[in-house]
Amino acid sequence: MEWARLQALPQPLTPRDRLAIPCQEMPAQESLARAQNMQEVTLGYSDEQARVEAERCLQCRNAPCVQGCPVRIQIPQFIAALAAGNPARAIAIIRETSLLPAVCGRVCPQEMQCQAHCTVGKSLKSVDQAVAIGRLERYAADWERTHGAVSPPVVAPATGKKVAVVGSGPAGITVAADVRRAGHEVVLFEAFHKAGGVLVYGIPEFRLPKTIVQAELDALQQMGVTIRTNFVVGRTRKITDLITKDGFDAVFVGSGAGLPKFMEIEGENLVGVYSANEYLTRSNLMKAYDRERAETPIPSARRVAVLGGGNVAMDAARTALRLGAQEVHLIYRRTEVEMPARAEEVRHAKEEGVRIHVLQNAKRILGANGHVTGIECLRHELGDPDSSGRRRSMVIPDSEFQLPIEAVIVAIGNQSNPLIKQTTEGLDVDQWGRIVTDQQGHTSLPNVFAGGDIVLGTATVILAMGEGRRAAAAINEMLQQENSAGVPARHS
Template sequence: MNHLTPEELIDEARALLKDVINFEGPLKPKDRLKIPAQEMPAQDPIVRSKNLEEVALGYAAEQARLEAIRCLQCPKKQCVNDCPVGIDIPTFVKHVAEGEFQAAADEIKKVSLLPSICGRVCPQETQCQMNCTIGKSLKDVDKAVAIGRLERFIADWERAQGNVKPPEVKPETGKKVAVVGSGPAGLVVAADVRREGHDVTIFEAFHKLGGVMRYGIPEFRLPNEIVDEEINTLEKMGVKFQTNFVVGRTRKLMDLIEKDGFDAVFVGTGAGLPMFMNIEGENLVGVFSANEYLTRANLMRAFDRSHADTPIYKSQRVAVLGGGNVAMDSARMAVRLGAEKVYVVYRRTEVEMPARKEEVAHAKEEGIEFKFLQNAKRIIGDDKGRVKAMECLKYELGEPDSSGRRRPVVIPGSEFIIDVDTVIVAIGNGSNPLISQTTPELEVNKWGNIVVNGDQKSSVDRIFAGGDIVLGAATVILAMGEGRRAAHAINEMLEKELKEEKAVI
């Protein structure tokens, strides 16, 4: 919750930074611990719940420097160990503290291709910030050095200078690589493989590129212009794109290798198959999967009811089922699309909720009501087959289950009705079965995820996979980490082949 306006926060930081810079002698850890954690300036909740613009406004330079000065530069670098792509965090943070922003950007880009995206959506509180000494000393992970916000600041700063340079590309090798899917996993593979001089084509089923970063995560958390920027960088590097191209339909996966001459294929098709509750009334008009709801809003601009080909359903009272980030995004989108009342219905308590704390706090500020220890029993329709209400059950927590979270146990006879006209189901996603069904030789596990070895190599020669299609629904940074590993293995394989070909000549 913001107590000060963005202007007040920046003024406060400016005054404090002056004092810190003028401090006599080196700052001791106890001095650094006294510097307050810098709050993220944000749009006012009442204003932002009526627009799709980004909620978090980003640090000003003074805030970024102060926040970075809080870092103790621990020799053990636990934050680096907890970063899935291994950014040298203390080094880039030190550059920020000293106002050397370009040096900080250069340090991050050594290993991370998408810093402005990761700085916005990575769950830092369970990764790099989780074991930060500052957070531990203050006994509050939210007071850890705000590494993600600093990463975002630096990436935005560099973009604002207008001199983001694409990575260098080595001379053409004549080898061709296909990347299926343009989510974070596919984009990282494309960049890392292209750098080595191989010819790369990304095949994407949708008409727009970016995967979930485009059609799932709403613009109020991740603006499209940021995703566009990252894709422009790939374009400048010479990566080719084919949209509206469904591998498994437009062309079979094996055709890419056997008929189209690709030397390697990376499959990064994500986890786009929504799960449902399998309860009565789920096929009524007004029931959406979160995927459909968010894709219509983000990708197809279906909220623009007078222009959209498929305008989105006009909702007044919405229930969102689930407790993850996807549920938060759906509920917050429903508010922005004009719903008067939005409930999040979750069968455990707030403690067990998988959504990021920051997203839950933002949702509450925007007026969303949380119904904990409750779940849908059935959805009730009117005589036209439209949702008119939802019958719910109350729960209590029992013993922990296999996930370690306490199991929700239904309270018999606790049924009650809530009056809603829309239900959005956000209880998880599975893998899309199209590629595995049309490529029988590809080994998948019982959830339909592609099975790979430690190099992201699948059971089929020359086919690699990574991201959500391997992990199940996970995170942007984990998808990027898998993409990086796959690209490394593809590059090694192609380099070996090029050497062998040269030896024969």
């Protein structure tokens, strides 16, 4: 429905009128064309579409959508501002609680969070019909950036305290901003040559343009945060050294879960087998898709198999298409219902030509002369639910079959890198290597905090941000108490 037609209806609109407004589809690049380029797939709402979509919101008094948002964005209020044609007000409301709205509007699993609770979706009996909160958040954030309206948060007068942030993903970025805002000096240490964490090295350009992440990092630097790349904490400097030798008053560890898991099957060491981490990092960070100029291009493979069913698997499969594969086979051992990937990513992958094979899994990778030549799979069926509530995947005996394949990308999950644990005496971790913290992010070591994937295991951007927010509040409180008690800064 167009905005003009909506305005011609008797005002104010009744809930019935609002429920009759169709959900606004977001324009996207044509599927076969986009599978050949790295540019963003979805193009964002027009001004008119955003206003029409915002008019679908019923402004529920109890706002169930807010309960579904991990950082409790005041959703009805920002949507009302958009309906009134005031994106500046909308983004100001969003920024009260969310630091990375252009990122979250693009990659948050809204269909499992805010939109899952939306009254409109419930009334129309489909989460796909819920108010498109994520797309509206993205619209407001993009409006802010394209209108040059982003202004870095105000920084309080210097406190003389100094905080080290390890890792520059969403958890680290959030802590750096919130702690710097309180007037503390902040140094953000990043192991890679580029800051941004998974937002830069994992999630591909066609889903999250890197200029958006860079704008957030630029804002941090404008606030006075120092970013030190190529700095591996645990190698270049230990956590305890940062406190005892370098004079940091607190350390936040947001080092993520970047260690890939493998299938542990025959043939995994053949040339042509990649972890999704390596494949995506080489493509995103080292521009491996630019075969002419990249220093570490990925050899071309016509037939690629991707093992896994999460967002990482979808990203790897869609990247393989863009790197020139003619066939990409995504192999997943359960059904699409159990797939952890966002429904939108699965749809986009299929539209682009990724072939999804469910109820199958790799048994071994076949090779000749040290290179991958194929994959042997087994068929599976679903059994009873496991401890996570998902139905178990059970092998059907003697169901082997083979596919000719030239490259295999393993995308079955990540775990935390053990380096920081191994080099930090007294830091408690659980059986999976995740740092143990309390609700505020305190670890077992004084003045050392942690949050994000290193604490949660592989989670989401918004959850990592939420963890960062809580830890930053605890750091600020601790440093304020030290200042009030006259405790001298460690570097003074």
